[in-house]
Amino acid sequence: MLLEDESNAVVKSADRVLDVIELLARWGREMSHTEIAEALDIPKSSLTKLLKNLTARGFVEFVPVTKGYRLGEALIRLSQQSTHSRSLVSCAQPVLAEITQQTLESCALNQIKGDQVAVVATVTSPQRLVSHLRLGDLAPLYAVSGGKVILAFLPDQMRSEYIKTVKMQAITPKTITSKKALLAQIETIRQTGVAYSMDEYTPGIVGVGVPVLSSSGFPLGSLNVAIPSVRFSERVGARAVAVLQASAERVRRDYIAANEHTR
Structure with missing residues (x-):
């Protein structure tokens, strides 16, 4: 025994x-x-x-x-997953609906895929002027809020390797293409827990993203909202951050609890 x-x-x-x-x-x-x-x-x-x-x-x-x-x-x-195990997507889906209800903006759950970030779940804004975050869309980590915030919370060696090898290209006139500028942003993101993309990937769209962290602090994914620039303000941004951070904590808690229970 x-x-x-x-x-x-x-x-x-x-x-x-x-x-x-x-x-x-x-x-x-x-x-x-x-x-x-x-x-x-x-x-x-x-x-x-x-x-x-x-x-x-x-x-x-x-x-x-x-x-x-x-x-x-x-x-x-082996089977891809136990039928009793809840994925991050299934934990996040109802939360995404609530994010859009509270912010009236499109939102998404994103996960890292190699050196890019992928939209793995999304809810579209009910408003007439809207940004569509399409399921399966891929974007460079350095250009979107959901990617930047994952990058910021990767372990040091993984982040350093990415910075060393990535080829930063301008997607819009406002895309950051300097590794020095990206590193400065990453430092700020690590301090605040929030990332922004100001017309850097899609012209006229402001992205606001926060991480969903594991119990060890590894970024399981990120939650973000896409806000048309004409609707964005300091107040709108602050509201989005508050909603996203509360939502990310809920997803994190539900995911960890569900998967610990099934182990």
Whole structure:
């Protein structure tokens, strides 16, 4: 019979295995040992053992060229998700509807996909002048509020790697194309917890975004609203921030509670 401390250690190890798999699925590319350790706040020695076991079972593969890890073939043979597990999208969908009810603006849940951000759930504003955030739309992390705020809260090494390799291109005349300017914005976003895109991706649209953070502080995704510039003001922006931050906390809490319950 396992002692209580031993039992707790086994449960913690199982949680970490699931955390590694979920992280690799979200990130969408190979991740180094250090990146995984930072993202999940796992001691490197413990992570080495986990990755060794996962690799041996085929759930994770080591890629020599990039010296990174990715999901393995064994996962393909398993069901994509337990029917009892709630995804971030299912937790966020009713909250998105409430965001639009409160702000009267289009809103979205976004998640990182490689070096871009994708709209994974959205609700459209009922107003005549509206910005359409279409399901599946991809945008550069540096150009939209939902992407910037995810970028700001990535672990240091992941963020540094992105900054080092990204090729910043002007999408509109107001798109930030300087890495120095982006780093300055990231510092502000980390302090305030809010990101803005002022006509930087779509002319005439102001984006306001906040992160949805895991219990370890990793950005599971982001919530944002898209406000036509003619309707945007300091008061409107402050209202949007308040609604988004309360909504992000609700999604975070529901997601963590639901998935801890099913483990």
